[in-house]
Structure formats: structure tokens, C-alpha cells
Amino acid sequence: MDGELPVPREELENFLRTSSQPFGTFVRADGDVWMLERSMVEWFLNELPQPSQASLDEMTRSAVRVRFVEGGCLEKPLGKKVVLEVKDRDKIRELADLLQLVPEEPRWHCMCHGDYAVGFLQEDGAEHFLGFHHGHALRRDGVWGGDATLASPLGVLKWLDSQGLVRPLRGFLQDEKQREAEQGEVQSWLEAGPVALRESVALWLQKGQKKEALSEVYAAASAVSSAQLLEWIASGVRQHYQSLPAWILDKMDPSEIFAGLGAEPSEKQLIGLALLVFEPLRLPLLLQIPTPLRRQLLQAFPREGAYHFSDQLPRDYEGLLGCAPPELLPVLEKAWSKPRDNYGVSYFEERKVERLQALLAWAERIPPRSFQAFRALLNLVDSLICSVPLEESKPILLGCSQSSGQAVARHLAEAPGYADGAFADFPRAAKKQLVGLGESLRLEALPRLKSRLGVSRWSAGALEMVKLALAVGLLWWLSH
Numbered sequence: 220m221d222g223e224l225p226v227p228r229e230e231l232e233n234f235l236r237t238s239s240q241p242f243g244t245f246v247r248a249d250g251d252v253w254m255l256e257r258s259m260v261e262w263f264l265n266e267l268p269q270p271s272q273a274s275l276d277e278m279t280r281s282a283v284r285v286r287f288v289e290g291g292c293l294e295k296p297l298g299k300k301v302v303l304e305v306k307d308r309d310k311i312r313e314l315a316d317l318l319q320l321v322p323e324e325p326r327w328h329c330m331c332h333g334d335y336a337v338g339f340l341q342e343d344g345a346e347h348f349l350g351f352h353h354g355h356a357l358r359r360d361g362v363w364g365g366d367a368t369l370a371s372p373l374g375v376l377k378w379l380d381s382q383g384l385v386r387p388l389r390g391f392l393q394d395e396k397q398r399e400a401e402q403g404e405v406q407s408w409l410e411a412g413p414v415a416l417r418e419s420v421a422l423w424l425q426k427g428q429k430k431e432a433l434s435e436v437y438a439a440a441s442a443v444s445s446a447q448l449l450e451w452i453a454s455g456v457r458q459h460y461q462s463l464p465a466w467i468l469d470k471m472d473p474s475e476i477f478a479g480l481g482a483e484p485s486e487k488q489l490i491g492l493a494l495l496v497f498e499p500l501r502l503p504l505l506l507q508i509p510t511p512l513r514r515q516l517l518q519a520f521p522r523e524g525a526y527h528f529s530d531q532l533p534r535d536y537e538g539l540l541g542c543a544p545p546e547l548l549p550v551l552e553k554a555w556s557k558p559r560d561n562y563g564v565s566y567f568e569e570r571k572v573e574r575l576q577a578l579l580a581w582a583e584r585i586p587p588r589s590f591q592a593f594r595a596l597l598n599l600v601d602s603l604i605c606s607v608p609l610e611e612s613k614p615i616l617l618g619c620s621q622s623s624g625q626a627v628a629r630h631l632a633e634a635p636g637y638a639d640g641a642f643a644d645f646p647r648a649a650k651k652q653l654v655g656l657g658e659s660l661r662l663e664a665l666p667r668l669k670s671r672l673g674v675s676r677w678s679a680g681a682l683e684m685v686k687l688a689l690a691v692g693l694l695w696w697l698s699h
Contacts, residue, residue, distance in 0.1 A: 224263055225245060225247055225253050225255070225263070226245045226246070226247055226248075228264065230245060231243075231245075231263055231264055232264065235257070235260060240257070241256065241257050242254055242255065242256055243255050243257065258293065259328070259330070262365075265364050267362065267363060267364035268363065269323075269326060269363065269364055269365055270320055270359070270363040270364075270365065270366070270367035271320075272319065272320050272322070274359075274362065274363070275318060275357070275359075276315065278339050278347045278349075278359075279311075279339055280315045281341055281342070282311055282315075282339035282341060283306070283308070283311075283340055283341065283342055284304065284305065284306050284338075284339075284340040285303075285304070285305045285311050285314060285337065285338065285339055285340075286301050286303065286305070286337070286338045286340075287303040287304075287337055287379075287384060288301055288302070288335060288337075289301075289302050289334075290335075291331065291332035291333040291335070291336060291350060292333050292335070292336035292337075292348050292349065292350035292351075292358070292360070293332050293350075294348065294360040294361060295336070295348060296336035296338070296348065297332055298336070302335070302384055303382055303383065305382060310382070313378060314378055317374045317375045317378055318357070318369065318375060319369065319370040319371060320357075320367045320368065320369065320370060321367070321368040321369070321370050324367075326364065326365040327365055327366055328358075328365055328366055329352045329353070329358070331352070333350035333351050333352040333353075334351055334352065334353065334387065335351040335387075336348050336349070336350060337350075337357075347359075353390075353391070353394065354372055354375075354387045354388070354390060354394070355368060355369050355372035355391070356368050357369065372391065376388040376391050405424065408454065409421060411451055411454035412447075412451040412454075412464070413443045413447045413448070413451065415439055415440075415442045415443055416436060416439050416440060416443060418439070419435040419436045419439040420436055420463065422435060423435070423436050423463075433466070436463070436467070437467065437470065440467045443467070444479045445468060445471060445475060445476040445477075445478075445480065446479045446481070448464040448467055448491070449468070449480070449487075449488045449491030449495065450485075450487050450488055450491055451464045451491070452464050452465065452490075452494050452495060453487045453488070453490035453494060465495055468495060469501075473503070473504055473507045473508075474507075476504075477507075477508065477509055477512055480492070484512070484515065486519065489515060489519045490519070492512075492516060493516060493519075496508070496516075505540070506540075539585055542581065542584040544577045544580070544581055547578070547581070
């Protein structure tokens, strides 16, 4: 990561001053949410000097012993296992000669604590540590203001290999092969896209795929049709970058997107449209698809072939919308147009309790084989429950009928792996207690279960699972 501050300095300083949490969450000006480890926040704010060859040589060339400790480094070794120890002064000098740094490189910082802590013992008994990162970089906590890149990492790794520490060289060579393969995939992805965008997109990639570097891409996109962009999404290569053509399409008016497809869109264009609409769900776009095009889209799925999304998704969401309460559609159109907005709960500020009742009733009516759509609705139900006062939501949840449990059972039967995944982190005894508490849909189960399990707070996953269970009858289903 480069040294550019992700948010204003005052926000980072305020986190360090007012919070003792190991991680902080920060919202950037472009809407991206960053979660940073406390040590990472401290690094952004440090004013230490950059790494220098002189400061490295001072530590390495006077050492009487070198040891590599597995597990990374945060000022001191994070692990205890010594995997290599060298006391031969000639061998230590060989290593010191090989530890040459790239001069005057921009300030940067790896997101991890490295693979090894390298200790250099001095004649006075002091031991100074470096973090050794991914075979090609060094860190000196509290002394250097950033990480240092080795000018010739292969030489260092071959020296380690000759001393019996073989894993770093093997890992580095494997990473090199993977990087070469990824570069080939990126090139294939570029070639699959519109010719008019290649130069500006290549520049965007060079700048680290930052949203603020997209202005030239958007300018070049004025000469590109929606059909070309949808075919690019469906190209099947380099899924990590598929958000870029979607961002361009998000700036188009829906009518322009549909008009660009013509009367007979190709199979590839329909696949691209399905990916755009359903990953993540862009409900406003889905609701505006003309009826003939929607029919063509649904007729194309399910189908054979491996793409980046479930071939069942279009039918899932069509089933979800087909039985939706009409009065909720305008609210949902706004709610699901911004996936980061906590599943759109802010659009339920009015008539929350009434709408929670409607959502729970809706969950019972979703047709079979629509499990993904069912989960999307449950996410919204769960978030809405969290925003409704307990005294208001309690009567609704206590009134969940047996049919709610049956609806959950039906959808879990279509995707049994979800039930296993939801409980994957729970000990067997805790699962038994959950089933026992599931005999009735009582919100008192939350604090009672917390007490029985001896936990002071819920993990995010556990809390979500239990709240969803209370909301739609999962605990009832598990207990019958």
C-alpha cells in the first residue's frame, strides 16, 4: 500500500486517540469502506525516515549471529520457532552483501507482518529485528517510515536455500509463476474489451485501479456501446476486473443500455446483462427492463456452461419480485439500488413495523428453487429487525407462524450447504443448545443463549445467524 492517506489525517488521529480497538473502519470520499489494523493507522501517520542502505548495513555487518524466526515481526518476533541460525561471520557477511535495497523508492507498506523475523545479534548483546516479507521486502518497525524492496531478492533467497531454509525460494518462484499468469489474464481481459478503451484502461491499471483515476476511462467510454460493455462483462476472463464495465454502464441511462442491445441480443450480451443486473442485484435496472427483453433474458437461463454467477439467479429474482407486495416495490427499488447502504434500511425509516410484517409474509410466499433470492430478502429482514426497537419487533417475531419455519425448511432443502455453513463455527454443545432454545420463537433466547455459551458479545456471523433464525423461524425448523 502506498503512503497516500485514505481519509483526512484528523480521522486517523481521532481513532488512535479515542479508540482502543485493534481495527478501525473508515469511509473514503468515494464511498469505499476501509478497515485498517491499528498498526496500519500508526504507519500512515508516522514521520520516520525512509529505509536507507547505510542504516541496514550498520545493523547487518556488525552482527555476530543471524536467526530467522517463523511467524512474522512486529518490532519483535510474532512466533517462537527458529528455522535458521547462522553464527559463521563469513556467511553473515555474505548475507549482508546480498541485502541491497532499491534506492529512493516511493513510500509503501505491506499489509501483513511478514513471513519471518530476522534477528541480528550484536556484540553488546542487543538484537535488532527485520521483518522479511514475501521473499522480496524488509521492514524495520520504529526505525523506518516504510518498507524496503530488495534490489536482488533471488540472491538472498538462494543464500537461504544454501543454508537449509528452502521454503522462501520455493514460495517466491511459485509467486513469480502466478504473477506471470495473472499478467497474461489481464492482457486477455484487455483484449476482450472494446478497442477504444484499451489505452485508458491500461493506464488505470498502472495507477492501481483507483476510482479517482477513472476519468479518462469514462471519457473514452462515450464512443462505446452498451452491447460492447455487456459482452466484455461476459468474456469469462479476469472476474476481479468485471466491476469496471459495470461502473461505466451504471453511468448510462437504463433506456440507453437496453436500446444498445437491439431487438435480438446475442447470447453473450444476455449473459452480460444477467451479470450486470444480478451481481449484485440492481433492482432499479431489473424493474425497468422492457418486457420482451426480460422474457429473452429468462428464456436464456438456466443453461449449460460455467460463468461467474449461478445460472439460477435470474429465475430466483424473478420469483422474488413476482410475489412481492406491490406497496413495497418502490421502497425496494431505492433500497437495493445502493448495496453498501446496509441493505437499504435507511429507506424504511417510515412504517418500519408494518413493512417488517410485510417482508416476513413475503418470505413465506417465495416460490421453490429461489434460495438465493430468499437469502437476499433475509438480509434485508435481518437489517430491518436491528433498526426496529425491541418492544415493537418482539410481537411480530413472536407471531411468526409455523409456515415461516416451513418456508425456511423448503429453501434449506434446496441448498442444504447453507444450514451447515451457518453453524460451522459453533461447537456441538452450542448447536444442541440452539436446537433446544428453538422450541419457541422468543427473543429472550438471545441473552439466554449468550449466557449459556459464556460469551460477552456475539461475533458478527453468529449474531446474524441467530437473528435470522428468530426472524423467519429457522430455530423452529431445527427443533422439529
